Amino acid sequence: MPLHKIIHINETTTAYFWHITEDVTSLFRAVSLKDTSLFRLEGMKSEEHQKGFLAVRMLLQHLGYTDYDLTYDEAGKPHLEVKVQNAKVNSTSNTQHISISHSHEFSCICISDELMGIDLEILKEKTLKIAPRFMDVRHLQTLSKEEQLQKATVVWGVKESIFKIKNEKGISFPKHIYENDFNLNERECSAELRFNNLIEKFKIKFYNVEDYIFVCAIPN
Structure with missing residues (x-):
């Protein structure tokens, strides 16, 4: 192909x-x-x-x-x-x-x-099931089940993408990478890495590609 x-x-x-x-x-x-x-x-x-x-x-x-x-x-x-x-x-x-x-x-x-980092993830139920382990699940309230799955997958991709940029031992998804709440329709958001007494900000863009979510993070 x-x-x-x-x-x-x-x-x-x-x-x-x-x-x-x-x-x-x-x-x-x-x-x-x-x-x-x-x-x-x-x-x-x-x-x-x-x-x-x-x-x-x-x-x-x-x-x-x-x-x-x-x-x-x-x-x-x-x-x-x-x-x-x-x-x-x-x-x-x-x-x-x-x-x-x-x-x-x-x-x-x-x-x-x-400098940037990307992540590509297939939409799967497991991501939503483990969402409390890596994100603020309050960001999923009021959404349909389908929207919850998409948003949780975006957030996972945000954290993976930022981790790829920094690539440092000790970074924890739930403890150090924070996504600001966002609307799925906007196709962009922002996030922060709070690690080693520093706060770094990132611009995020995300896209649907077939049954996958693609995320790109770029340092602000």
Whole structure:
């Protein structure tokens, strides 16, 4: 399956989605992997994780990058090495930030001139059941069951996205990341990370992609 969807979050931040309909063998044959990536792939026991990993590389290739341009630091945070200006990516900078997420049948990457983090989550009842563990459930009052599920999934995505940006040990979703209440129709909100005696603010945008919620967090 080719590129499924593109979302332009702002002038220099774009998300790309791959709908995974291929099997592992087809994806593997379509990409070129460096040795460290082959080692990571071989260590994945789940076929779903293997396909998500390979679909990310398909997205990179679609945009003119390769697996060799993608590196990870010691904390596991991805970095994109830009050697030349890439005409397929709307950018005004030679420094590019990348964030990655995959869930079930979709993989997503977001590329930006700004620091940002993303999360892609399928809508599932379990998220609503565990909502009291990670969010202020008062924000779900007066909503229909469907709206509650969507909002809880957005909030989970907000916290995942911010965590990906900071990537620091000790950050707790319920204790340190706070979402301001929002209306689902507005498709944006704000959040704060209160950690290590600092308060950091984030702009949030969220979107429906098929039966999934996609969230992007950008530091204010």
